[in-house]
Amino acid sequence: MQTEKVVDYIVNWLKDYANKAGMRGFVIGVSGGIDSAVTSALCAKTGLNLLCLEMPIHQAPSQVSRALNHIQWLKTNFDKVEMTQVNLTPVFDSLVASLPPVENEEHRFMSLANTRARLRMTTLYYFAALEKLLVAGTGNKVEDFGVGFYTKYGDGGVDLSPIADLLKTEVYTIAKYLGINKEIIEAAPTDGLWGDDRTDEDQIGASYPELEWAMAMDADGKKLEDFNGRKQEVFKIYKRYNNANKHKMQPIPICEIPIELKQKL
Numbered sequence: 001m002q003t004e005k006v007v008d009y010i011v012n013w014l015k016d017y018a019n020k021a022g023m024r025g026f027v028i029g030v031s032g033g034i035d036s037a038v039t040s041a042l043c044a045k046t047g048l049n050l051l052c053l054e055m056p057i058h059q060a061p062s063q064v065s066r067a068l069n070h071i072q073w074l075k076t077n078f079d080k081v082e083m084t085q086v087n088l089t090p091v092f093d094s095l096v097a098s099l100p101p102v103e104n105e106e107h108r109f110m111s112l113a114n115t116r117a118r119l120r121m122t123t124l125y126y127f128a129a130l131e132k133l134l135v136a137g138t139g140n141k142v143e144d145f146g147v148g149f150y151t152k153y154g155d156g157g158v159d160l161s162p163i164a165d166l167l168k169t170e171v172y173t174i175a176k177y178l179g180i181n182k183e184i185i186e187a188a189p190t191d192g193l194w195g196d197d198r199t200d201e202d203q204i205g206a207s208y209p210e211l212e213w214a215m216a217m218d219a220d221g222k223k224l225e226d227f228n229g230r231k232q233e234v235f236k237i238y239k240r241y242n243n244a245n246k247h248k249m250q251p252i253p254i255c256e257i258p259i260e261l262k263q264k265l
Helices: 003-021 034-044 061-077 089-098 105-131 141-147 168-178 182-186 200-204 208-219 229-244
Strands: 025-029 049-054 081-085 133-135
Touching: 003 025, 003 034, 003 133, 003 168, 025 034, 025 105, 034 049, 034 061, 034 168, 034 182, 049 061, 049 105, 061 081, 061 182, 089 105, 105 133, 141 168, 141 208, 141 229, 168 182, 168 208, 200 208, 208 229
Parallel strands: 025 049, 025 133, 049 081
Antiparallel strands: none
């Protein structure tokens, strides 16, 4: 990958899109992870306004500190970068207390994890409307188009996606080129939706390099029986997520009514 040229291309794309849309810049949720760090740095390089939101919901202290350190790095190295902290923990707890109990606590736990992401999306759009900013997405190619590892209308609810054509390993390459803090580059990827230290690999069962391999094999038309051992296991994991999350990757289905049914009798 021609890293410098890729960075310049994305920065110019972001700036051109915002200018054509008549917007002042971007707003992004900074989590302390690699994807939001790279995306926010790319947005900052446009020279347009960048509002970084830090939105903890029972967040691990290490994630919060990484996010704050990164935002400080952005403010030191780029102009027009601002930060707002919004503690969403009381909002989340209040919502949980208002919801009726359920029999299956495991299903409730997953639903509430996604609710965290949707609360953050709502907050991002609140500030976007106030400041005339675009909500910048942080999803990479493997998450958005491979395994669908994001929350529909949560972190998937954005105005534009600067790094969605980059594999996770390519995101790391750009992070090193940009000089992103070492603590972020070395931190294990996590969605931060569970209030503990579980990683993306813990949840999915495969690493991002493994998923990238499986994504490439799937694009080549390979089948499960073409592999054995760990490769077969990884390919099976990839296909399971890819099939289950198709609804996130495809346009919302529209019920197209036959024209004859819409005509008057």
